[in-house]
Amino acid sequence: MRAAFFNTLLDLAGRDERIHLVVGDLGFGVVEPFARRFPDRFLNAGVAEQNMTGVAAGLALCGKVVFTYSIGNFSTIRCLEQIRNDICYHRADVKIVSVGGGFAYGPLGMTHHALEDLAIMRVLPGMTVVAPGDPFEVEQATRAIVGQPGPCYLRLGRAGEPRIHRSSVVFELGRAIRVREGRALTIISSGGMLETGIRAAELLGEAGIDARVVSMHTLKPLDEAEILSAAAETGAIATLEEHSVIGGLGSAVAEVVAEAIGPRGRLKRLGVPSAFAPEVGSQEYLRAMYGLSPAAVFESLKSWL
Amino acid sequence: MTQGLDTKATRALARTVRRHVVQMTHRAKASHVGTSLSMAELLAVLYGGILRVDPSTRESLDRDRFVLSKGHGCAGLYAVLAERGFFPPSRLGEFYQDGTRMAGHVTHGGIPGVEVSTGALGHGLSIACGMALAGRRDRRPFRVFALLSDGECDEGATWEAALLAGHHRLDTLVAIIDYNKIQSLGTVKEVLDLEPLAQKWKAFGWEAREIDGHDIAEIHRALSEIPLAPGRPTCVVAHTVKGKGVSFMENDLLWHYRAPDATELARALAELDAEP
Numbered sequence: 001m002r003a004a005f006f007n008t009l010l011d012l013a014g015r016d017e018r019i020h021l022v023v024g025d026l027g028f029g030v031v032e033p034f035a036r037r038f039p040d041r042f043l044n045a046g047v048a049e050q051n052m053t054g055v056a057a058g059l060a061l062c063g064k065v066v067f068t069y070s071i072g073n074f075s076t077i078r079c080l081e082q083i084r085n086d087i088c089y090h091r092a093d094v095k096i097v098s099v100g101g102g103f104a105y106g107p108l109g110m111t112h113h114a115l116e117d118l119a120i121m122r123v124l125p126g127m128t129v130v131a132p133g134d135p136f137e138v139e140q141a142t143r144a145i146v147g148q149p150g151p152c153y154l155r156l157g158r159a160g161e162p163r164i165h166r167s168s169v170v171f172e173l174g175r176a177i178r179v180r181e182g183r184a185l186t187i188i189s190s191g192g193m194l195e196t197g198i199r200a201a202e203l204l205g206e207a208g209i210d211a212r213v214v215s216m217h218t219l220k221p222l223d224e225a226e227i228l229s230a231a232a233e234t235g236a237i238a239t240l241e242e243h244s245v246i247g248g249l250g251s252a253v254a255e256v257v258a259e260a261i262g263p264r265g266r267l268k269r270l271g272v273p274s275a276f277a278p279e280v281g282s283q284e285y286l287r288a289m290y291g292l293s294p295a296a297v298f299e300s301l302k303s304w305l
Numbered sequence: 306m307t308q309g310l311d312t313k314a315t316r317a318l319a320r321t322v323r324r325h326v327v328q329m330t331h332r333a334k335a336s337h338v339g340t341s342l343s344m345a346e347l348l349a350v351l352y353g354g355i356l357r358v359d360p361s362t363r364e365s366l367d368r369d370r371f372v373l374s375k376g377h378g379c380a381g382l383y384a385v386l387a388e389r390g391f392f393p394p395s396r397l398g399e400f401y402q403d404g405t406r407m408a409g410h411v412t413h414g415g416i417p418g419v420e421v422s423t424g425a426l427g428h429g430l431s432i433a434c435g436m437a438l439a440g441r442r443d444r445r446p447f448r449v450f451a452l453l454s455d456g457e458c459d460e461g462a463t464w465e466a467a468l469l470a471g472h473h474r475l476d477t478l479v480a481i482i483d484y485n486k487i488q489s490l491g492t493v494k495e496v497l498d499l500e501p502l503a504q505k506w507k508a509f510g511w512e513a514r515e516i517d518g519h520d521i522a523e524i525h526r527a528l529s530e531i532p533l534a535p536g537r538p539t540c541v542v543a544h545t546v547k548g549k550g551v552s553f554m555e556n557d558l559l560w561h562y563r564a565p566d567a568t569e570l571a572r573a574l575a576e577l578d579a580e581p
Contacts, residue, residue, distance in 0.1 A: 040442050046472075051431045051465035058435020061421070062443070063366075081425055082462070086432055089422055090413070 001156040002099050004135035006030050008142040013038055022056050024049045024070040053079040057086035060093045065146060071100045072112045077120055087151045088126045095145050095152045101191050102242025103286040104158035110276045119247020121153040122220050129220040131155040133194030134164040137217050140171030148173060157192035164194055176223040182212035185305060186230035190216055190241040190249035197240050199294035207302060219252055227256045231265035238268045238301055245271040268304050270297060309354060310525040318388060319349035323550045323577050325384035325397055331570040333401030335409055339548040339560035341381035343485035347543055348385040350524040351450060360390045363418055369447050370436050372421045374429020375454035379411035391418030427460025430480060434466050437478040448531055450479045456488035459497050471510020476532035479539045485547035487558055506540035518543025551576055
């Protein structure tokens, strides 16, 4: 996802002089091409994320489209008040990018586990929140958010996720992508859990359970119609996210379902409990620990149905 | 007389700002009268001739930007903007009132002339840095002035911005510190001493000058010489008196919170009118 983001950003910046990149002294090995090619539109603000965010707002208030970039929680909750007041209240055209959503930096410990970011960004007025599911969605999302003025949070996974979608898929902010059809239940995934959702659906299929899979790449605005269709047509929704079960995709879907006038179906939220991980480990290890491996998702959904 | 300075008119503007401020805070039963009074001369000099912006150029890409980082001093800013014709002075009656947009911390929405909304301290200098960077990249001639309180120099973000501005030699950026020596729960010296303040800014790569923040000629001289040193951002440490101009409000922490009642308002206006 990281490479897809930077390649797309380079392409966009080559055609749009408004685009600036402000980083918080992170991005070794990935920010250099932008810095070399657009030195007057690149700024390393140092290890100072509050200032990075305020500076980005100031640039945006002078007509720039500004990407801020850091890892984990540094570009979001470290500088939350600057995001709320300086960016959101001024409707500044700043795109906040974080790489390492969820447990991507699992071995680095709890400081680097980004598990509350989507909830916190989602509650901010005027903020668009995007967590793409594969490199294709990253590329499309990066293009789309530049075309839409105003604040945005773009949560990336790590490097090297597989591409899920074919090029013919249409990407639109706020419109979920139905990746697999099914009638028995719908797995709605956020961010990089898309691959897990598809694999779990394949395992369910082998067990005779026909699961639909939806990539909910945009958490805000949320594609409520797709959620209501899932409730009405499949009768059961499971949300799948590498994030706290509080405030993220599961909560967002629950809010829609709870207020639905038509059929609500059943809802199960799969994610990370609101607790600090008691152990460190690879992303794969920590996902499995919280029941987010394809096999664990398959087992829990099979027994739930 | 300093060149280009109409001392009499500027003094009159500062006095008018103070009159508005005590009236606004009285009507609204609002806090923060002292902080608006301490910066009246700074605002009068800025809007009386230093800032290259007026109601007709407030959307111009080349206008000077003014960022009131000490957003709680908004009564003073609203007042000077009204006096300079950005909106009618009658709108000052909206301050704090139900259904209006004139918030008790400076707010840009619906208030012509306000560049940036602040209120949480330590935000303004970062935004000002971004504006100065944009001006440099676009080769536009504007300067960016940020007015900070002494209290917000406690905020780490202020010093993050100071570090960046010095490093990037943002010499179109000016930070003015309204150093009135009183913050929320006591004097600056008691709460978190900032001294030596000017030296701190110098150590961060700025050119700093200490001035009497109520001496119109001295303010004008400093702000007419931007940058004070080529290649360096400018910091003007303006020594001021909290509550300046109203004897019973001066140097008294109470007036960070208390709004003048009718009797106090009358006394305050009488004192301001009696000023030479």
